[in-house]
Amino acid sequence: MKVQAALCLRDGAPLEIRDVELAPPGPGEVLVRWGASGICASDKFVVTHAGWPKPYIPGHEGAGIVEVLGDGVDTLAAGDHVVSDLLGACGHCRQCRTGRPRLCEPQRRRAVPDIDSRFSLDGTRVGRFGHHEIATFVEACVVPEASLTKIPDNVPFEAACLLGCCALSGAAAVLTRAKVAPGSRVAVFGCGGLGLAGINAAQLCGARQIIAIDVVPRKLDWAREFGATDTIDASQGDPVEAVSAATGGAMADFAFDFSGSAVAMNQTVGVVRNGGMVVLEGAGPPGTQLVVDQAELIDNEKVITGAHAGGGIPALDIPLLIDRFRAGTFKLDALVSHRLSLEEVNDGFDLMTRGEARRSVIVFATLQFGSVIVFEA
Template structure:
């Protein structure tokens, strides 16, 4: 059996989404049917729409999602009907070496990036044609079917719009600071790019006690938001950016985070660091975007450059932790949301993102 679901569908060659009706299958063994409450509109979705990344097509977009469990397949024990859940866009297989060593964020058995369930199937069709859920989530739809490992139970008190952002941008930013960089209280940090992920990084830096926190962006509106979220200094990119940061930090930042995904800004990260500093690539560039780094200078100064994938998030551990921080008033995720929209407004939200407008748009079902 299946049910009808309004969804935002993308096909190769178009930057726009078609809001139409797809068929969603009942949950198979080991999977969960979720009635969506909210879906974030994320830059990773835009990469697909703009042709930067290649994925199967047609695709129901959206990978930041939260909702209510409507039905469960045979063998599912982690969640029950009626539970509120956040969806993870990288479901772990729970069997590979990485998963068994606690590093599910580099699971080698997941089929998320193929946009497929563990058995190689998709739960979605449109007029008899197979449709792929983006990263095996497809949250821009009234209903989604996901693997049990990709649905993480959270308290009912967390609003769905907040929960959806915890599922990607907040977890990515928080994890980059806490899991990957290990930022210590009182140490300096610079964040290049203050969109949704960049603001999440700033929230996490403030939470762990970093100081000073320097935000860098071209947009004065985004820099104003960065100050609201905890940046102590804001700068506009310039040829003298490294010198300005050195003056503020007395020699360079201890940590630098790139939250845009631009080759030029990634290449500039080491210059913003003090000797022994750590730079973290959080923003994801288009496919086939090599970066040039002066390896000798990096080594001689004892600096490090690391990649952060999903903030090394372990969803079953980190989503409830972030939800608890929100409920305690220590992580004001709701303040990241600048626009709450309907599904029919999704193309306008992506156009605003391309213009560098808005903090975060969230589709509310």
Template sequence: MSQEVRGVISRSKGAPVEVTTIVVPDPGPGEAVVRIQSCGVCHTDLHYREGGINDDYPFLLGHEAAGIVEQVGAGVTDVAPGDFVVLNWRAVCGVCRACRRGRPWYCFNTHNARQRMTLTDGTELTPALGIGAFAEKTLVHAGQCTKVDPAARPAAVGLLGCGVMAGLGAAMNTGNVTRGDSVAVIGCGGVGDAAVAGAALAGATTIVAVDTDSRKLDWARTFGATHTVNASETDPVEAIRAATGGFGADVVIDAVGRPETWKQAFYARDLAGTVVLVGVPTPQMQVEVPLLDVFGRGGALKSSWYGDCLPSRDFPMLTELYLQGRLDLDAFVTEEIALDQVENAFDRMHGGDVLRSVVVF
């Protein structure tokens, strides 16, 4: 039998979000209903509200979540009612060409729940990133649920569902940072600071954090940055080279996603170094560099999708590191808020006052 719960929706482009009643159907084959315990306020949710993703309004926002599986549909075997899970937005199919080649983190056919949640008048909702977790309960594909240790704090490990995983994975998976490497991270919001934390966890000995906001550089130091550069005062390319013996960093991660920051990353890496783009550009952005520089510098130019993570592998491992005190996910939680404070959280995000506001139920 369907359930009525409270959720945060965006009805039209730019309009303030609102809390309203949504209808969550019983799970069908391969689906699960999850009782949400926490959900981070991610910049992607703001993109949805502003029409930056598509115009399939109304949206049920929220996607960076942890909770308890309440019901499962036919054929679901990997999770069961009572399991504590972190939700992910790339449920792998297992049969596409990427999955069959043993690279499921590149799955080209990820999927979500087939049924739609609705308003009480029957209007279908589009769940953000196929999740829609600014709600007391949500309907997802069971493959979007990853079991983790229930001893973990939901508000902290739920952030693995998007931004923190994107940053950690940009360093550890895409960038393949290893012991003794030098790493630079351009942009020190939630994703960038997670990349700093990932580089530290992987054993990098020099970690240069770059931003134009001194507050964010202070945050980066707490996550393991050994050097900080205020790009509004200092040329970041020259500063990164100076911090790495004049050579440039082994791995440079662009967590901003603008042409100018990508070019900084390109020229701030050592010969045969790696550039990782994890910040998301807009469709109109273009970058131009001399092709001879691409050839002459060698190395690798990569983009990082969701930190190239495999949730079934990475979420439990990172949760265990958190419980061991080796990965401070709590430090990403700037504030815990109620469901009706999401619009205010967007304002604080604009002001750069938070790493993450987290809705706690």
């Protein structure tokens, strides 16, 4: 069958819309027709810098409907609504068994090019998102069963798709990785989609003070909407001094960096109290350095940790966040600032670059009009 996709054909060039062939799912795989896909900074980074074998289809935040099952699939059925999981997990390795599916060992060993992709163009294999078994800048995709989480049918795709990365990663860093306690003071660097989800999650945790830090005034306004009690424009002075002033010298109990900025990463250590925790979630360019005086770790007992895709457990965190969304306390739909067609995907990158989008989402018309998948013999 043919499906429309946004292809990366050259590093740094705009994505091109092409019709590609999609083969049926194999054992343990599922064909999903996407209803919506988020546009993430990771997508823009890889099409600009990654140097992955071309052609490939970016995108990793998807929500849609299961339409075709491969042999052996037993946790999903045709018609189920699902959210993608960028990383996937085997469920059996030592990391998965100890509650760290984001560090799944078999997934870490997967290599580029994507030899399991079911996409092709004029007889040439088309890869998915690097070594990940997912692509969402396309009308439909074959995905491993383990890379999908079932969701209720009444959650809009354009909101649900953000649980594939943005909303889940930002919230899980706070809820699952850091386990922010009620009454805590929290500092958040970077108030794009990830940071806004993290701020909202800190509010859900009962944080007494949530300090949002960014260099873009518009993003600080967004942070207030998502629950920040204080905002700091880091372009106007030292945020470490500003956090000290905002907390009366108490400093933050937890600090999160969602920006990927080397400057911000190093400042997170300075804004937490002795014994506090720093969580680094935003990824900077390869080689980005964190420079820390050993006294901060030894004498001051500060804890510094990372959170790969939030460090969460999708099977647990996604249902929790959906419950909070349906209760009106997790602002999943408010993260969506722009709704675009697949043909406008490059406009989504431009909006991101200009700092104008909380999150842009591609809405697929094919699913909205109930198209049917048919494979030719």
